Amino acid sequence: MKVNELNFPIILMKSDVSYIGVCLRRSRFGLISKGNEKYYSSGVVYDSQGGSYELKGIERIKSAPLQLSLLHLQKMLIAEPNFKYNSDLELDEIKELVKAHIMKNRNYWKKFRSVEEFLSSVDSSMNLVELYSILR
Amino acid sequence: MNNGIAGLRKFYGIGRNRFGNNWSMNWGAVRARWEKLGYVAVEDMHHWLISQALMKRYLFLKPIGNQSWNLTRFSSHASHRIWAHGGNYMGTSIGGTEFLYPFTSTPNWFNFGLVPYTAGRLTNSNSFRPEEHE
Numbered sequence: 098m099k100v101n102e103l104n105f106p107i108i109l110m111k112s113d114v115s116y117i118g119v120c121l122r123r124s125r126f127g128l129i130s131k132g133n134e135k136y137y138s139s140g141v142v143y144d145s146q147g148g149s150y151e152l153k154g155i156e157r158i159k160s161a162p163l164q165l166s167l168l169h170l171q172k173m174l175i176a177e178p179n180f181k182y183n184s185d186l187e188l189d190e191i192k193e194l195v196k197a198h199i200m201k202n203r204n205y206w207k208k209f210r211s212v213e214e215f216l217s218s219v220d221s222s223m224n225l226v227e228l229y230s231i232l233r
Numbered sequence: 234m235n236n237g238i239a240g241l242r243k244f245y246g247i248g249r250n251r252f253g254n255n256w257s258m259n260w261g262a263v264r265a266r267w268e269k270l271g272y273v274a275v276e277d278m279h280h281w282l283i284s285q286a287l288m289k290r291y292l293f294l295k296p297i298g299n300q301s302w303n304l305t306r307f308s309s310h311a312s313h314r315i316w317a318h319g320g321n322y323m324g325t326s327i328g329g330t331e332f333l334y335p336f337t338s339t340p341n342w343f344n345f346g347l348v349p350y351t352a353g354r355l356t357n358s359n360s361f362r363p364e365e366h367e
Contacts, residue, residue, distance in 0.1 A: 109323065116310065118323040129324035136324035170327055208285055209277060209310070211261030233309050 098180045100126055104144040106229045109152075110198055111140035115205035117198060119233040127176040128161055130169070137176040141183070143191055145225045149183040192219050192228065258295040260285065277313040278304045281339050305340050 100123060107126070109118040114136075120126045127137055134155060142150045160166075161173035186194075196216055203212045215231070222228040257263075264278070280288075283298030297303075307313035314320040317338040319330040330337070336344060 116314070116322075119311075120323065127324075130321075130326050133321060133324035133326065136321075169325065170329075173325075176324070207261060210264055214261070214265060233311070 098150070098182060100177065100180075103142065103150070104146040104148070106226060107142050107144045108195075108229050108232060109140050109142050110194070111136075114140075115202035117195065117232045119229050121233075124165075127178065128165060129174050129176050130171060131174060134158060134174070134176055137178040142180070143186070143194075143225075145229065147186045147188070147191065147225060149186055150180040151183055153179040153181050155179070188222075188225060188228070191225060192222070195219055195228065195232070258299055260288075260299050263299040272301075277307040277310050279307055279313055279317040279338055281305050281317070281343075302340070305338055 103123070103126070105123050105126075106119060106121045109120065111118075129136060137152060138154050140152050142152065144150070156177045156179050158174050158176050161175045166173045196219055199206050199212060199215050199219070206212055206215055209215075218231045219228060222231060280298060280303050283294055283303050285298075288294045288298045305317075307317065311322040311325075314322045315325065315327055316330055316333070320326065
């Protein structure tokens with residue numbers, strides 16, 4: 098499947114990364130600095146319609162548009178990962194996954210706000226877009 | 234002894250603030266108190282001079298470092314990670330952010346003081362100085 102089929106914004110959760118990546122626009126998905134190709138090789142993407150997709154390695158890497166390179170003061174690349182559709186999840190199920198990730202990496206998250214505050218914000222979010230905006 | 238004093242204070246309501254008795258100087262507690270007062274929006278705050286790691290090491294710095302003078306706002310977690318900590322967010326990092334730190338991650342009162350000073354020095358070094366030509 099292709100990145101065009103994802104409903105943005107999306108989040109990308111990786112078990113070995115303490116933060117949760119939030120990508121608002123399709124044009125920014127896969128955007129990487131040289132040497133960071135590994136980031137998109139694994140992890141699980143949750144889109145704003147509740148779809149979950151597992152990343153299965155990088156299919157190809159191409160040059161990013163010039164304006165993005167200028168904006169980031171370096172030559173930027175776009176990684177195109179392979180996706181595998183997992184399942185559609187409900188809002189509450191994604192909330193539980195996000196909360197579990199925050200609890201697992203609480204030492205990281207408590208630097209920004211108290212973990213309890215994060216968890217209550219996650220609980221009170223009414224839809225996935227609102228939930229993802231908290232993590233941004 | 235401390236429990237006794239705390240118990241008496243609690244019983245008589247001495248030293249009780251509007252948030253209960255929470256006078257903790259931990260960042261989470263300070264931020265929660267500020268949010269109740271409407272001072273902090275849901276944004277990333279950066280400890281620009283006294284870092285959280287330093288406060289963790291030297292506890293006496295907490296009441297000094299967890300104050301507004303030591304905090305700068307970032308609109309997103311991504312910009313906070315990249316610009317203030319020189320880190321990587323979703324595979325994107327920018328080299329040399331440490332050199333830009335005084336301009337990207339310090340508060341305006343520091344920034345506005347620093348930029349004219351630095352710019353002034355650079356300009357003066359290249360500009361025509363009448364006194365040297367008299």
